[in-house]
Amino acid sequence: xxxxxxxxxxxxxxxxxxxxxxxxxxxxxxxxxxxxxxxxxxxxxxxxxxxxxxxxxxxxxxxxxxxxxxxxxxxxxxxxxxxxxxxxxxxxxxxxxxxxxxxxxxxxxxxxxxxxxxxxxxxxxxxxxxxxxxxxxxxxxxxxxxxxxxxxxxxxxxxxxxxxxxxxxxxxxxxxxxxxxxxxxxxxxxxxxxxxxxxxxxxxx
Amino acid sequence: xxxxxxxxxxxxxxxxxxxxxxxxxxxxxxxxxxxxxxxxxxxxxxxxxxxxxxxxxxxxxxxxxxxxxxxxxxxxxxxxxxxxxxx
Ligand SMILES: [Zn+2]
Numbered sequence: 001x002x003x004x005x006x007x008x009x010x011x012x013x014x015x016x017x018x019x020x021x022x023x024x025x026x027x028x029x030x031x032x033x034x035x036x037x038x039x040x041x042x043x044x045x046x047x048x049x050x051x052x053x054x055x056x057x058x059x060x061x062x063x064x065x066x067x068x069x070x071x072x073x074x075x076x077x078x079x080x081x082x083x084x085x086x087x088x089x090x091x092x093x094x095x096x097x098x099x100x101x102x103x104x105x106x107x108x109x110x111x112x113x114x115x116x117x118x119x120x121x122x123x124x125x126x127x128x129x130x131x132x133x134x135x136x137x138x139x140x141x142x143x144x145x146x147x148x149x150x151x152x153x154x155x156x157x158x159x160x161x162x163x164x165x166x167x168x169x170x171x172x173x174x175x176x177x178x179x180x181x182x183x184x185x186x187x188x189x190x191x192x193x194x195x196x197x198x199x200x201x202x203x204x205x
Numbered sequence: 206x207x208x209x210x211x212x213x214x215x216x217x218x219x220x221x222x223x224x225x226x227x228x229x230x231x232x233x234x235x236x237x238x239x240x241x242x243x244x245x246x247x248x249x250x251x252x253x254x255x256x257x258x259x260x261x262x263x264x265x266x267x268x269x270x271x272x273x274x275x276x277x278x279x280x281x282x283x284x285x286x287x288x289x290x291x292x
Contacts, residue, residue: 033282040273040281049261058277065281066288113247119210124243128250145257164258189219196254 017081025072036065039082043089049161050093052150057093064092090166094176097158108153111194128203148198156191163188209237214244218251 023031043064047057068088075084114122131141149157149165162173163184170188174181214237220226221234238245 029282029286032285033278036281037278040278044273044277058274061273061277062281062284066284069285069288113215115210115212119212121211121243121247125246125250127246128253130253141257142261146261149258149261160258164255165262167259167262185219192219192251192254192258193215195258196250199254199257200250 014080017077020081021072021075021077024069032069039085040065042082043085046086046089046166047093047096049146049149049165050090050158051097052154056096060093060096061089063096064089067092090162090168091176094158098178108156108190108194111197112190113193113197125200126204128200129205130203144202145199148195148202151198152191152194156187156194159184159187160191160195164192208240209233211237211241211244211247214241215247218248222248222252222255 020031020035024035040061043061044057047060047064048054051057051060064085068085071088075081113125116122149160152160158177159173162168162176163170168176170181170184174184177184214234217226217230217234221231226234238248
């Protein structure tokens with residue numbers, strides 16, 4: 001009996017990824033060092049957004065690379081290596097966060113809008129004037145936004161980072177945080193409103 | 206049906222922005238927006254906030270500024286070598 005030809009989907013894989021993967025799988029020390037050197041910065045950036053403590057972020061990066069190397073044999077090449085590493089770093093940082101002592105919750109309520117008894121807004125919201133220009137100014141803007149995200153209470157910040165920055169969906173976020181989709185939805189909306197208030201203080205002339 | 210208050214408008218703004226509402230509810234939202242410039246501004250700045258948060262995502266395919274400490278970069282392959290040496 002003829003075996004039907006198997007159409008491989010590996011064609012979608014980046015050829016550069018395939019070469020790197022081969023080196024890593026062979027346990028090539030130089031390939032390993034090179035891979036870490038070119039990806040540690042990205043990994044640390046992701047971990048720092050989930051963990052505010054630098055030592056925890058670096059530990060999470062170490063854990064992530066360890067699981068990355070352990071999992072290489074199972075990597076199916078359906079995604080880019082970097083995308084896969086990115087996801088592993090998010091998970092490692094979340095594990096670390098769960099283990100770490102939670103930061104004291106500051107009150108998020110003061111960052112949420114307030115209303116009169118009849119449901120009308122207490123004070124009208126002014127329009128924003130966003131800093132213009134791209135390039136280096138754009139980088140400054142991202143830095144400013146990151147600092148404002150960091151000011152959010154931890155439980156809110158992590159939901160906002162996973163949903164709006166890392167773009168996980170509600171169900172995935174609930175799963176990694178060990179909570180319900182409903183709780184994720186509520187916290188995300190409050191986190192966005194609080195971040196909106198923090199940004200407004202910067203963008204209203 | 207009475208008009209939505211600003212409070213109600215904001216309460217369900219996430220669904221509105223996600224386009225997750227049934228059309229009658231959406232129509233109520235749009236009726237409120239037509240008469241409440243404050244909520245128009247609030248909606249716009251809420252959307253700016255989401256877009257700005259999204260813009261802070263690091264593109265995993267672009268190498269970031271190499272600010273990872275050298276010790277970290279050397280520790281990872283060393284741990285890897287040690288681990289594979291055991292196997
Ligand atoms: Zn209103």
